[in-house]
Amino acid sequence: MKLSLRRHGHTAGADEVVGPARVDRRTKALTKRLRPGDVAVIDHLDLDRVAAEALVACRPAAVLNAARSTSGRYPNLGPEILVAAGVPLIDDLGPDVMSVSDGRVIRVADGAVFDQDRLIAEGDLQTVESVAASMEAARAGLSVQLESFAANTMDYLRRERELLLDGVGVPDVRTPIEGRQVLVVVRGYHYKEDLVALRPYIREFHPVLIGVDGGADAILEAGARPDLIVGDMDSVSDRALRCGAEVVVHAYRDGRAPGLARVEALGIPYVVFPATGTSEDVAMLLADDKGAELIVALGTHATLVEFLDKGRSGMASTFLTRLRVGGKLVDAKGVSQLYRHGISNLQLVLLIAAGLFALGVALASTVGGQALYGLLGARFDDVVSWVRGLFGGLP
Template structure:
């Protein structure tokens, strides 16, 4: 008798899991479970989304789109690969339709099966292929950046009042002036970032602004009473308990219809302040914080690097960039705070200044556009007597210096009074200029009745010989765009004219015109200059403060000549031993500019505003603490 045999099924090779599909990807992520195969339709997968997928414990990701399209080197696929997740892309729309949500599947060498039935196939993305794709994508970065720059320019025109002047940004009831503020957005790495901020939150007691769903995550960590800023989509709002427990609620729909959002808040019983602009909620939250005049803004879960900006799939990408440019050194990323706080004195007195000074480098963007008349270090806060105190330590070195200091203490304000009444002065500093001397000079301009329209700091890159071609090209473009200046001038003369025509002028208007605003943004985004304070309009006089000496003074001389050709009056100021100033004086440029040496001393700091006032009626002249050019007369 033959016994029946039982067929033992062979184990089919490959990775197994349950298919979980959904569009857009952000709505799929909450449904993912450990061991699932995520099915997405997401071109250029970004790192933040990839981190969220990794956290769910999936075994594979199948993408209808290319993981790397070639526009720029996005980091999402690499993040998934490093986590050991199998990757398949380019399945296409037809292939996507066969991958039904909840179906069991098996993946092998780029093909997807249900048992032995082949459902569809795509490209298996191994480490070598991914590396090749990312390398190719670097070549496409230039064109993507060009589009990005164009979109930024268009947005700046559309949102000029908000970004440049803070118009329409709501003032909150929650006291923030002079206090640190932490702006928190939802992000896969948020728990880690908040852990790093634990000491800062405990010791500094900052105000917290939570964007959308981040408010729920903060509540789970016992961080309550935050200001909550919401976008237009109620589906991602925190629950009613979180909203009613918020210190304040701000509705920033970002250009989308807000009727549904308003109705939702009415049902909850929350009265929200409104911020009307096309900016995304994350960007709006930063401007809202900045308008309250805080001492510092820490961003947690926000984009901070160029790749972050490019990976951000929101349509408001340009707004993200321009907003961070607007905040300048007021904004620092949360990831930088632990490293800085670990090194500070326990009293915390020096924490905010250190973070603020480092912020421009840590955030990865140039500092400078102005918002809401706010700056961490207000301009023109000094005076003649203030300059006396600042310089007194150096002036004790000799009897002459002691007598000089006493003279200025008794007579400085009288000497300066009214000399610059009604004048607007743009201050331009060269790399290495002493900040204390600059502060004393701006203070004495104010004491003389003048107004500093802002301080523009020339970056070393503008003077770098290796960057000359870039400076030349940009200068040519901006001369054409401004419609002012001479495009046939040499590189640095042309750039000097651009800066002069942008921030000053022989016949300056009462406010910046559109070409000047666009040129200012180009200079800032090109990392050639940074702006301290909010320039209030074109100036009639320009003060250039020299810094460290250069072996080749071609760039400094060219910029000075260009500025002199485009400003009503120009004064160059420097320390007593400045070789750059001596080189400028050695040129036979009568009437191009006046000069003052010895600005490290109180006499030089007083002489500079007097010489500047002289330029209104009589240009030229070399003066200083040593009396190089004789007496300053009206």
């Protein structure tokens, strides 16, 4: 069933939109089962860039958000990405829209959502103009978020100073990391493109591959196998968990480990890493503590806007983790731009041999070359005769 929402000038048209609803409060979980033509029903305050890109990749007919896609806290990028991709975004529908049964065919007309003729909720159809106005208003309040970010950073430093400064609490792992390069893969910004760009680097240097939750699936999709899987196991597939990689379950300081039950149910050996920060922080701290020579971060959060776009105060931990790791840490984009694939000794020998063979063939096709081969053959016979004479005229 095709959904069509047409805009006439700056206002939404009244044309109906019909499609099966796919409902989930967690956008990351919803995108795993969202199909082209479905209507995505989410409850995502401040829709971030990664979630929006995942939704666009699924090609939904429309996105219905129970929350405000931009609250005004900071200029988040998600709504702009959806609107630019031509995906209708109905915003601020309220909690009632989450009561729609999954798979139920619903109808959307001019920002109102209907189950047959029954009105479920009403919201705002976002346009290029409305998204731009929301972004402008959010930029005005960015200073408040900067102050909050700084406060969260200091709070995290107080609670995790022993881990950050002395490595207290880092578990032992059987995967050898000492003196090796490590590639930490997170399903973040442009992770697929960066992983493709780093294939020559992976083939030549064979770094330790650490997949952070769904990053393990990205490694498998790229044709490699992760050595370590780190995270709370909320977005990694069973296939990745069973691939033979060592599993490190991220637990909170209060002892809760959401992914522990799942790993135990699969019968997979694991170690637990209790830490307050995010799973990508845990992966980098683990690699650093175990003596990694270089840590290449792919898909991780690197800028202040990206920290805020994640929408979690805990992103302050990533800022401090990067300070802790220091000069070992390199962004994947920098590696892909600076790295040049080297030529192995075997490739060099084969290249020289091919060149000499081509030169020999070229000489054999000329009169001068044939004369040169005749002269070299005569010289070779003289050398053979001389050697035989040294050993008493061997036959």
